[in-house]
Amino acid sequence: MKTKSIKSRATAKRRPPAKLWQLRLYVLDSTPRSQAALANLKRFCETHLKGIYRITVIDLLKQPQLAKGDQILAIPTVVRQLPKPVRTIIGNLSNVENLLVGLDLRPAV
C-alpha cells in the first residue's frame, strides 16, 4: 500500500472543519507527469482548501484492480469523494481555473 495521507497541520479558521475534502489521486508509477500532478494538487489544496483536505494517492501499477471502482480511464485523475457529489478531474492539474470549476469551487463561465 503506497498510499500517502497528507493531513493539513493547521486547523481551518475560515471553513468549518466538518466539511472535510477527500481527494483521490490516481497515478501510474511515479512518472514525471504523476509527480507533477501530485505537486499541482498539493499546491492547489494548500491555496484553496487549507486544512480541510485529505489526499490519497493510488498507484495503479500496484493496485490495478482499484481502477474499476472509480471508473478510471485517464491518468492522472483526481476524484473528489467528499463532499458529494463525486467529481472527476483528469490531467496533470496544470490548469488551475479548470480545477476550480471541476471541484465546484467556482462556477463554470
Next chain:
Amino acid sequence: MKNNGSKSSATKMLLPKCPTGIQGLDEITGGGLPRGRPTLICGGAGCGKTLLAAEFLVRGAVQFNEPGVLMAFEETEKELTANVASLGFDLAGLVRQKKIVVDYVHIERSEVQESGEYDLEGLFVRLGHAIDSIGAKRVVLDTLEVLFASLPNEAILRSELRRLFRWLKEKGVTAVITAERGRESLTRHGLEEYVSDCVILLDHRVNDQIATRHLRVVKYRGALHGTNEFPFLIGDDGISVLPITSLSLNHLVSTDRIATGIPRLDAMLGGKGFFRGSSILLTGTAGTGKTIISSNFAQAAGQRGERVLFFSFEESPNQIMRNMHSIGLQLEPLVKRGLLRFHSQRPSLCGLEMHLATMFKEIAAFKPHVVIVDPITSLMELGTVSEGKGMVTRLIDYLKAGQITSLFTSLTQGGHVLQQSEAGMSSLMDAWILLQDFEGNGERNRVLYVLKARGMKHSNQIREFLISDHGIDVVDAYIGASGVLTGSARVAQSDLEKAAMLASQQEAAQLKREVERKRKALERQINDLRADYETEALELRRIAEQVGTRTLLLGTERVASGLLRQADIKVAATGQGKRRNGNGIP
C-alpha cells in the same frame, strides 16, 4: 504470443485464425478472425454488433477454452448478462467460473473536468489487469467510440486509441472492436484507420416490411474470404450466418428408391419411385392437387416407418388432415405415432432468413427422412428472385447433406409459360412433376406428367389423374387428333369406342345370322327340290306302273279277245298263266 509478424509473407493460408464458433462465420472467413489481431465490427443501430461480439467471447470461453474480457462502454454488466441470456448464454456463470471478465467502463462527460495533460493509461491498466487475471485470449471492446462523446480532447483520444490497438496486438489477444456505422465512412469516428486487419460490416435492411440482417467481410488482410453479403439471423441460440453455398456439391447419393404412394406414378418413374435424398418439385396452378400428392407421399413414407416433416405455409395441420380425410388419407395416426410432424406458419410472419433458420432448426430436431414444403413459392415471394433461389439452394444443400428426400410444391399462376422462379429452381431439382388443368367441354380436368427425373427412365406420357373418395387414381389420357382428351371427353371417347365396338360386334352377329339364314334357306331349297324330285320320282314310278298295267291289261284284253276269236291260243295261254290274279279274267 505474437507469431504473425510479416503481413506480406506468402504464407496466406498459414495466417493463424481464431474460430468464432458462430455458425457460418467461420466458413466465410476461412476459419475465423485473425488470431492475435484486432477485428472491427461496424454497423448501424440494432444490427447485432454487441451480440456478435458477445457470442465470439462466450463461444471462445465455452467451446475453445479461450477466456475473454468484455469491456463494455455502453451497457452495464447486468444489462449485458440479461441481453445475452436471451440467446442462451450464461454470462454470469462464465464470470463466476472466471472464464469471462466483464468490465463496464463509464464516463459521464458532465462529471469530468479536464485540467492539463493526460493519457488513457487507466484504460490500459484496467484491460491489462482483466486480461491477466484470467489469462484471456480474446477481448471485446463494445463500443469504443462512446469515448469520443465522453472525453473532450479528441487528439489525445485518437493517439491513445492507436496506441491501444498496437498494445492489443502486442498482448497477442484476438480483439473485436465494435463501432457505429458512419454516414460516409465505415465507422462514425474513423476507427477503421486503426483497425485494418479485418473489418466486418453488419447491416439491417427492411425490404417489403420484412427486415433482414446481412453480414459482409469488407476486409481481411492476408486471407481469402467470402466477399459477398451474407444474410444472418439472431435466433434462440445465437447468431447464424447463412452462406449461400454453405456446401460444395459433394453430397453422398443413394440408389435407394422410395415410392410416391401412387402406384401409377411410381410406374411412370421407372416403376420404383423417386431416389432417396433427391429433391422433387411439384408445380401446378391452384387446385391441381399439389397438397394431395404431397400428402400421399407423406403417408407412403409414414407407412414405411419414416419420419416426415411437413412445412405448410397455407393451411393449418388440422385443415390438411381434415381435407385429406375426404379423399381417404388418414394422416392423424401418423401424427400420433410421431412419424409425421406439421409445421405451419404464415409466410409473412418473418423474413426469409428467419424462416430458413426455423426450418433448419426443426429439421435438426426432428431428423426427418422426408421433408415437404407446401408451397415453396409463398416463401420465395418474401424476397427477390435471387434471394428466394438462394434460400432454396441452401435448403436443398442442407437436406441433401442429410440424405433427406424433399418435396417442394410450387404454385404457378397458370398458363403454360414457366415462371422465372420455377425456371430458376428447376436446375436445383432432381425430379419435376407438372400438374396441369385442361379446360374444355365446360369442365376442368387434372393431368400430370414427369417433366424431368434425373437418373431414371421415366414415362413421357401425359396422364390424367382423378381424385376420388379413395385417393388418387392415375389413368391413361386419351390422345386424339385434337389433343389430349380428359374428363368427360375422355369418357365420351371411351363410350364412343365402346359403341363402335358394340356396333361392329352387332354387325358381325347380323352377318352371321344372315349367313345362317341363307344356309337354312339353301337347305330348305335343297329339301324342297329333293321333295319335288321324290314326288316326281314317285309319280314316275306310278306312271310306269300304270303303263305296265295298261300294257298287261292290253295284252289280256287281246288274249281275251283272241280267245274270243279263238286265235293264237297257245301264246295267250302262256302269257295268261302268270297273271291270273292280276286284272283277272273277266
